[in-house]
Amino acid sequence: MNPHGSEQDVECSVVQHADGEKSNVLRKLLKRANSYEDAMMPFPGATIISQLLKNNLTKNGGSEPNFQGSGLSSTGSEIQQEDACSNSSRGSPQECLSPFNRPSMTQFEMERLTDEHLRAKRARVENIIRGMSHSPSVTLRAGDNEREGAAQPSSPRENYRENKRKQKLPQQQQQSFQQLVSARKEQKHEERRQLKLQLEDMQKQLRQLQEKFYQIYDSTDSENDEDGNISEDSMRSDGMDNRAHDSVPDRSDNEMSDLDPGHFLDRARALIREQNMMAEGDKPKRDGSRGKSQGPTSMHAEGKQLAETLKQELNTAMSQVVDTVVKVFAKPPRPVPQVFPPLQMPPDRFAVNGENPNFHTANQRLQCFGDVIIPNPLDTFASMQVHNSNDQTEALPLVVRKNSSDQTGSLPTPGGHHHHSLHPSPLSSAMGFSPPSFRHPFPLPLMGYPFQSPLGGPTGHYPGKDRSSPESLDLSRETTSLRTKMSSNHLSHHRSMSPTHPGNEGLSLSLIKSECGDLQDMSDISPYSGKGLSPNHLKKAKLMFFYTRYPSSNMLKMFFSDVKFNRCITSQLIKWFSNFREFYYIQMEKFARQSINDGVTGVEELSVSRDCELFRALNMHYNKANDFEVSLRPFRLFHTTKQLHSPYQATLYYEHSYALLAKVAFPGPVIVASGSQEPSSHLLYHITGTIEEF
DNA sequence: CGGCTGCCTG
DNA sequence: CAGGCAGCCG
Numbered sequence: 001m002n003p004h005g006s007e008q009d010v011e012c013s014v015v016q017h018a019d020g021e022k023s024n025v026l027r028k029l030l031k032r033a034n035s036y037e038d039a040m041m042p043f044p045g046a047t048i049i050s051q052l053l054k055n056n057l058t059k060n061g062g063s064e065p066n067f068q069g070s071g072l073s074s075t076g077s078e079i080q081q082e083d084a085c086s087n088s089s090r091g092s093p094q095e096c097l098s099p100f101n102r103p104s105m106t107q108f109e110m111e112r113l114t115d116e117h118l119r120a121k122r123a124r125v126e127n128i129i130r131g132m133s134h135s136p137s138v139t140l141r142a143g144d145n146e147r148e149g150a151a152q153p154s155s156p157r158e159n160y161r162e163n164k165r166k167q168k169l170p171q172q173q174q175q176s177f178q179q180l181v182s183a184r185k186e187q188k189h190e191e192r193r194q195l196k197l198q199l200e201d202m203q204k205q206l207r208q209l210q211e212k213f214y215q216i217y218d219s220t221d222s223e224n225d226e227d228g229n230i231s232e233d234s235m236r237s238d239g240m241d242n243r244a245h246d247s248v249p250d251r252s253d254n255e256m257s258d259l260d261p262g263h264f265l266d267r268a269r270a271l272i273r274e275q276n277m278m279a280e281g282d283k284p285k286r287d288g289s290r291g292k293s294q295g296p297t298s299m300h301a302e303g304k305q306l307a308e309t310l311k312q313e314l315n316t317a318m319s320q321v322v323d324t325v326v327k328v329f330a331k332p333p334r335p336v337p338q339v340f341p342p343l344q345m346p347p348d349r350f351a352v353n354g355e356n357p358n359f360h361t362a363n364q365r366l367q368c369f370g371d372v373i374i375p376n377p378l379d380t381f382a383s384m385q386v387h388n389s390n391d392q393t394e395a396l397p398l399v400v401r402k403n404s405s406d407q408t409g410s411l412p413t414p415g416g417h418h419h420h421s422l423h424p425s426p427l428s429s430a431m432g433f434s435p436p437s438f439r440h441p442f443p444l445p446l447m448g449y450p451f452q453s454p455l456g457g458p459t460g461h462y463p464g465k466d467r468s469s470p471e472s473l474d475l476s477r478e479t480t481s482l483r484t485k486m487s488s489n490h491l492s493h494h495r496s497m498s499p500t501h502p503g504n505e506g507l508s509l510s511l512i513k514s515e516c517g518d519l520q521d522m523s524d525i526s527p528y529s530g531k532g533l534s535p536n537h538l539k540k541a542k543l544m545f546f547y548t549r550y551p552s553s554n555m556l557k558m559f560f561s562d563v564k565f566n567r568c569i570t571s572q573l574i575k576w577f578s579n580f581r582e583f584y585y586i587q588m589e590k591f592a593r594q595s596i597n598d599g600v601t602g603v604e605e606l607s608v609s610r611d612c613e614l615f616r617a618l619n620m621h622y623n624k625a626n627d628f629e630v631s632l633r634p635f636r637l638f639h640t641t642k643q644l645h646s647p648y649q650a651t652l653y654y655e656h657s658y659a660l661l662a663k664v665a666f667p668g669p670v671i672v673a674s675g676s677q678e679p680s681s682h683l684l685y686h687i688t689g690t691i692e693e694f
Numbered sequence: 695c696g697g698c699t700g701c702c703t704g
Numbered sequence: 705c706a707g708g709c710a711g712c713c714g
Contacts, residue, residue: 550699555699567697570697574699578698578699578700579699581699581700582700582701
């Protein structure tokens, strides 16, 4: 097909001004996309809004036979593609193409065919949405009322369902969760404060070192730089450099470094060292150049010595600081792999391809996933994307293929390349964790992060990085990093957990607690091993959900290697994911609707914060016990200029980009719809943070 | 037919 | 979250 043609088409419909016009355009787009959906319908539940809008449109007599093959909104298709592909993760990739293969159907036909279905669906969601009444932003606009009316169920049965749904609307936990949230906020603040102190300490030390350095050189003019800022800035910029280097896939590095915690630590330290060295080294160099004329030779000798000393000092200092920070942050009994350099970077589409030292653990994990997810053939593609990343992306379920051979082949399981690795993996044993437990998670956005410059946040920080990205536009304003607390299993055990989870006791915490305990005690004899699925497995699954919405049974087997799979277990797991999806999509739907009601017209205006319903809901559902800390950072939605030329397009896009949004809310690899129809045009996006392991 | 999904319900 | 059901697909 001709993606370009469609793009243009979309672009044409794009207008950026008058509200009336705006809504019209939006409607058009929506409608078109809608028709599209009707045709593909791969993803039920993705259309409510469009449906409503369509109804509205019809009422206004603004019917528009806008549905022609070439006129297909690339946006819509892409979006759909995302879902289609996701849905077909286990199926044939061709499904992704389906939309383009069926422009022959008339809108009418399609409407007729799916009308009922859609209505039911709509009604359902309507109810759900209606239940959001507590949300201040739910105020429906004039048009909404109309839509509501139009959306009325047409059959008694639907009506019935609707009522049922209505009743079910959960609202209870809202409160307690808020408390939780605030509690956590405080906690977070505390952590940040401490971190900040640590950083300041560090900076002080650095400053001292610098001074020493300068003294030795008797430098007089080197103070021009605000030395105080080095630690942070240099680190950051260094991170960029690293990123840049890493944009080149580094396979060897991706091999997970064998998951040796010690290794991680060492590496992390080494990195920090490097960074600091660079930070310190930079300025001196400049001075050196000045002094060169005076005595280059001696300078070199001295310089080397100095460098050595400096290195050592920095090394120790940094190590200490890092350790301290880590302690403060993770408080795990074994702060092993927790040491990670600034992790604060905006989702880097290339992060996946290139191992980024800065991401370390997180990245390792991701990497892992990336490998798992990206189908072999795509591997190459992925790397290609790096250069050709203009087109993009598509939310791919990690499970691209069912092909077990494929998977096993491309599955560099955390433990290495051995299939059972997952659990018996070195790390796991090293950590003293038993299979079903979350492996200790990852990297903390340690320093750096909390201090992200307010200006522009991550976005503005990496001038260098974006160069690799054809369009730095695919951005996202908020990224999330997630840090798990599971790592503090032991600790929590010994200490009291309460401080960490105030007011959370009632929930699954107890479960987790016991589970953790069990797991700890019987590292090898998981209470559930062999038997059914444990609560931990559930958690694992939930977490996993953020990486793959449609795990294949093979994948499940791999990630739940401690479970003896049988039909029952398998279907149970699958059922879980099904349930997850349901919930998840509903949340996305809500969010989308709410945002639109709030007047959001484009992705730029979208944001997911802790206060936002979406976040709360998701966190509630998938991270009830706050095993993982989800830190929100400014996020950016992914898109490319090709896909989104306007706010409307963006809106449309976003309307369907459930996955996208969720991925934004929660860390994990994200893939966005691609402009091309190539089934292979998928690219993993990394949002930051990840779980150490499942 | 088996496997899986979505949808609805409890 | 699980059970049931229907529909789709290989």
